[in-house]
Amino acid sequence: MTKDPVTLSPDFHPTATSPRRDMDAVALSRYLDYCSELLAITGKLAALYAQAVPDEGVASAVNDIEVLGASLSRKIWQKITLIDSQGHRPKARKAAKLPE
Numbered sequence: 001m002t003k004d005p006v007t008l009s010p011d012f013h014p015t016a017t018s019p020r021r022d023m024d025a026v027a028l029s030r031y032l033d034y035c036s037e038l039l040a041i042t043g044k045l046a047a048l049y050a051q052a053v054p055d056e057g058v059a060s061a062v063n064d065i066e067v068l069g070a071s072l073s074r075k076i077w078q079k080i081t082l083i084d085s086q087g088h089r090p091k092a093r094k095a096a097k098l099p100e
Contacts, residue, residue, distance in 0.1 A: 003028060005082045029083050036076045039069040 002019050005028060006012060014021075023031065043066045050062040 003031065003079075005079050005086070008083065008086060025083050025086075029080055032076050032080050032083075036073045036080075039073045039076075043069040 002021050003023070005025075007014075007021050008025050008028070046062040046065040050058050
């Protein structure tokens with residue numbers, strides 16, 4: 001997992017087989033924030049679909065999607081909080097160039 005904020009810690013020591021990590025704390029935080037936003041959009045799209053297709057199975061699936069998205073988003077925000085608590089991210093967000 002190259003998007004793990006633990007890798008930003010000074011105590012982290014990569015192994016010879018560790019993947020290359022190109023993101024700094026600001027870029028990683030922004031990437032994780034975008035992931036959380038995409039999960040929210042997915043939940044909203046599922047809810048819109050449920051409005052168009054009034055079926056019990058669809059409503060159940062939409063509920064599952066929303067619960068899963070909320071759980072994943074919570075995990076993502078835990079990672080962002082970890083970055084903040086390590087003092088890596090500045091208070092005012094500056095534009096960071098994401099790797100291509």
